[in-house]
Amino acid sequence: MGATRPGTLLLAVALAGLGAGLVLQGGGRADLAHAAWLAGSLPVLAALLAEIGRSLLRREVGLDIVAALSMSAAMLLGEALAAAIVALMYSGGTFLEAFAEGRARREMRDLLSRVPRTATRHIDGRLEEVALDAVAPGDRLLIRQGDVVPVDGQVASGTAFLDTSPLTGESLPVRLDRGAEALSGATNAGDAFDLVALRGARDSTYAGIVRLVEEAQRSKAPMSRLADRWSLGFLAVTVAIAFAAWWFTGDPVRAVAVLVVATPCPLILAVPVALVAGLSRAAHFGVLVKGAGPLEAMARIRTLVLDKTGTLTDGRPQIVRIDARGGMAPDDVLRLAAALDQVSKHPVAQAIVQAARDRGLPLPVPRDVAEVPGEGVTGTLDGCRVAVGGQGFVAGQLDGAAGDPLDAAPGAVTVAVGVDGRMAGHLVMSDPLRKGAAGMLARLRGQGIARILLATGDRDDVARRVTQGLGLDGIRAGLTPDGKVLLVGAERRNGPVMMVGDGVNDAPALAAADVGVAMGARGAAASAEAADVVLLVDRIDRIALGVDIARRARAIALQSVAAGIGLSVAGMIAAALGYLTPVQGALIQEAIDVAVILNALRALRIAPPEAPSTPFPQHEATA
Structure with missing residues (x-):
């Protein structure tokens, strides 16, 4: 909130000046009321002129000029009350815009505020609290109930239940078994478990997310720059209507009323609020x-x-068929292959192990294991000699003929399984559609x-x-x-x-x-x-x-702009024809600005059809 403190102060000054002036006017002290209104308006005008100067140095021309013109003209023509209302309107609109953007960014701030600073590490049979930067790959960490997972790692003890809602928007905890990968940023919603770090803090998922969030918060949309260019046209229209009202009627107060109605324009409020709200809503559903x-x-x-x-x-091979031979049951073929593949780091081997665990098959620890990288693995299980790998590798381990190789579809992977010198079956694996x-x-x-x-x-x-x-x-x-x-x-x-x-x-x-x-x-x-x-x-x-959220947020922004500008132009024409005084015009424009911001904030409530509300399948959650 430190960045918004000057805006809060200006709003307080403008409000105090307007309120004091109204009290003095009611007490019959019109001269002091006039001075109070000027006192509340001048600091806002000074801040506004400074901002216009900075914008011009950046070669940007915005609608702040309209606000400065309306306040200056109102003061010069003795419309101090109108100037005070414009000052309150401008400072209040700026404050409300900052508040609205802050509300829209709440989901992103939640991500940043959840960054853990320390981790609990096992060392020499004891636990120690260490700085997050001190965690290295291979360190064994204790993740207590309620802790945020500090780095990406593998579950090393028991079963973990993680709340991934800050990252994905899912409402229910995800179950991860031993060996599954846990992403940093999730919260431990179950009992304490051990985690073996796979990456350091700087390279972990959550650190990358935080960096991306910070980039998002510093961005400015091309659509917002387009709004800045539109502001030049709106500024020209405003000045033209004000000049025409003065020229044809000879009444400068009408020109002031026109300028007041145009201050500030919904164009510079609606676009950033709606799009930042869309960013927040997309992040809620895991789309950063x-x-x-x-x-x-x-x-x-x-x-x-x-x-x-x-x-x-999916990017990970999955078993789509088990061809059992020699009287073996399909689950037995899978169990033996998975038990032996526990010793291998090959992606296909790990996929076989995960498939067996998903079926709840017991996996004994193999003995006398030998692996030929890229070819296959042999070892002893339950007193049997088992070979798992490619057709040629397993055939070389058999006592007799390997039999006909299994036909598989293009792109599929066939893993052969041999037991005690004979072919026990094949596992057919492919990479299915997500x-x-x-x-x-x-x-x-x-x-x-x-x-x-x-x-x-x-x-x-x-x-x-x-x-x-x-x-x-x-x-x-x-x-x-x-x-x-x-x-x-x-x-x-x-x-x-x-x-x-x-x-x-x-x-x-x-x-x-x-x-x-x-x-x-x-x-x-x-x-x-x-x-x-x-x-x-x-x-x-x-x-x-994500595309649905983007389209609807943009539509809300354009809707707010069109409605706001339309109402402002109608108000300017009414003021030029003498139907609105400067004070009435200021009050009407304030109502327009509030309505525009509230409409833009509707993007925070976008509820896309079929929005995810169920937990992920386990094989996806463990990724």
């Missing part, structure tokens, strides 16, 4: 927009370009996006199989990062382009697009830095939700 500019650009998107792996698809992808694309079509394209470095046959039935307007396969940039540039001929990606290879295209959207929950840091919008939760349906 880096500024009001990208939010306004999202509302005008005509073409969407999507990366495949990790964006349109849940909600089809519905999200349909919603975007309904929001006016005319073209939706897939851009991937994968093979064309794989891309077409995965996206079959989605109704895409085009598939561009085998693209390099430069190829994605060229595609974005080519599509800009059809209108503003949004690019969605998650990897380092997507970062150049994200930067080239009118709006770049990064899958921030699991995506690379480079893509998050290059993007204009970061999805804080691993759900692609939030893209449509």
